[in-house]
Amino acid sequence: xxxxxxxxxxxxxxxxxxxxxxxxxxxxxxxxxxxxxxxxxxxxxxxxxxxxxxxxxxxxxxxxxxxxxxxxxxxxxxxxxxxxxxxxxxxxxxxxxxxxxxxxxxxxxxxxxxxxxxxxxxxxxxxxxxxxxxxxxxxxxxxxxxxxxxxxxxxxxxxxxxxxxxxxxxxxxxxxxxxxxxxxxxxxxxxxxxxxxxxxxxxxxxxxxxxxxxxxxxxxxxxxxxxxxxxxxxxxxxxxxxxxxxxxxxxxxxxxxxxxxxxxxxxx
Amino acid sequence: xxxxxxxxxxxxxxxxxxxxxxxxxxxxxxxxxxxxxxxxxxxxxxxxxxxxxxxxxxxxxxxxxxxxxxxxxxxxxxxxxxxxxxxxxxxxxxxxxxxxxxxxxxxxxxxxxxxxxxxxxxxxxxxxxxxxxxxxxxxxxxxxxxxxxxxxxxxxxxxxxxxxxxxxxxxxxxxxxxxxxxxxxxxxxxxxxxxxxxxxxxxxxxxxxxxxxxxxxxxxxxxxxxxxxxxxxxxxxxxxxxxxxxxxxxxxxxxxxxxxxxxxxxxxxxxxx
Numbered sequence: 001x002x003x004x005x006x007x008x009x010x011x012x013x014x015x016x017x018x019x020x021x022x023x024x025x026x027x028x029x030x031x032x033x034x035x036x037x038x039x040x041x042x043x044x045x046x047x048x049x050x051x052x053x054x055x056x057x058x059x060x061x062x063x064x065x066x067x068x069x070x071x072x073x074x075x076x077x078x079x080x081x082x083x084x085x086x087x088x089x090x091x092x093x094x095x096x097x098x099x100x101x102x103x104x105x106x107x108x109x110x111x112x113x114x115x116x117x118x119x120x121x122x123x124x125x126x127x128x129x130x131x132x133x134x135x136x137x138x139x140x141x142x143x144x145x146x147x148x149x150x151x152x153x154x155x156x157x158x159x160x161x162x163x164x165x166x167x168x169x170x171x172x173x174x175x176x177x178x179x180x181x182x183x184x185x186x187x188x189x190x191x192x193x194x195x196x197x198x199x200x201x202x203x204x205x206x207x208x209x210x211x212x213x214x215x216x217x218x219x220x221x222x223x224x225x226x227x228x229x230x231x232x233x234x235x236x237x238x239x240x241x242x243x244x245x246x247x248x249x250x251x252x253x254x255x256x257x258x259x260x261x262x263x264x265x266x267x268x
Numbered sequence: 269x270x271x272x273x274x275x276x277x278x279x280x281x282x283x284x285x286x287x288x289x290x291x292x293x294x295x296x297x298x299x300x301x302x303x304x305x306x307x308x309x310x311x312x313x314x315x316x317x318x319x320x321x322x323x324x325x326x327x328x329x330x331x332x333x334x335x336x337x338x339x340x341x342x343x344x345x346x347x348x349x350x351x352x353x354x355x356x357x358x359x360x361x362x363x364x365x366x367x368x369x370x371x372x373x374x375x376x377x378x379x380x381x382x383x384x385x386x387x388x389x390x391x392x393x394x395x396x397x398x399x400x401x402x403x404x405x406x407x408x409x410x411x412x413x414x415x416x417x418x419x420x421x422x423x424x425x426x427x428x429x430x431x432x433x434x435x436x437x438x439x440x441x442x443x444x445x446x447x448x449x450x451x452x453x454x455x456x457x458x459x460x461x462x463x464x465x466x467x468x469x470x471x472x473x474x475x476x477x478x479x480x481x482x483x484x485x486x487x488x489x490x491x492x493x494x495x496x497x498x499x500x501x502x503x504x505x506x507x508x509x510x511x512x513x514x515x516x517x518x519x520x521x522x523x524x525x526x527x528x529x530x531x532x533x534x535x536x537x538x539x540x541x
Binding site for chain 1: 306310313314324325459460
């Protein structure tokens, strides 16, 4: 029985890859958007570093690598699960989704993985090529840092996904979600160091943000990639990433149970 | 006499439309509250993060963070105004595919007028608030002198900027009469405008600056008029000439856009059989 279920999730994963391949315009549109953001950010850093060779030990080369890698990472951290939940609640298909003999949240995860796999080839590689040609070839600081980056990135992916699901579960209570989803998107984009790393934030705000899950989504893996860390901050950072994964996973599991009950009551 | 009567008619229709737009707020309060939180966060936090960096470096291409706030604020305000009056340009593809223009064509009023002004997007106000907030903050930081002339200049450049933005939305939207696809260019357009009006365009390579000045006049939405207003950069024309030029360019873009829209409307074939 268990084996059968696993192949079901794998099937969802495969289907999602094929589905994602179908929307050509969205794909080009996303590449276009990411390229604009990436190039504008690169020129922003270049203009800033005209007056200073380095700032807080950061050089313009570091920031250009940071920018290209951040654009690539943002492709991998694309989540659609909030919209997916909102949509199926609005249309009422959530009841059917939940009746199926699979765990709906595992299905969402498989869908997300499928989408990201497709995006890896459709968006990440083009952005890597464009970024390397126009801005800078994003070379990692060292091989060891590249390996650590991958570990941190996987943790970041999980944090990001759990946050999205927990957020999406609000839709069970609030039907009009689109504005809230935008809030979350902007907060993650601005406060996770995806464009401007937290090194440049004022001390007080930075300490507050470091207590929230945001910086562990972009800032942590990318700063490892460019080598902007101390042994101390690395250990603390990775530990906190693991901690956030556990906390958010627990929260998700708890909410999942409540939400399932809620739907069953509603369905009578 | 007839013209005056037509004009009066258009004004009364506009007022009725504005009233309807406000009524939609009453109808969907939860929705607008969501956007009232969402949009200010986007722009205010967005500016704050830029400010942190610029503050550390001191300036970016000769702009300190107070001046940058004025630029950013005015850019967001003109964005909001263009959202209120011209956002339909983003969704023109949808209207073409669904044959929605039939409705406008059968009415005895200008199609362009109906398309844009008969459906004012009141939700744009949620962008206006953060724009004013950042602008006022910038004015405070640079000790901006509020004289009558300066106030008129700000007003003039906002009108020009809104017309340029609106004109470009119409131009882009009109292409869907020919392509007949429902692709929505909205977010792409906004991303381009954000990156070219919220930062000084002097940070981009000269070729790009040339395009933004002479080919697609986005530089005139905020960069040139605000440079003139704050006296940044020497080769740029001074006030009030530069504001006048902004308005002229705005009107020119609108005229071109209107003509293109009329031309595009000819190849409109409704939907279905």
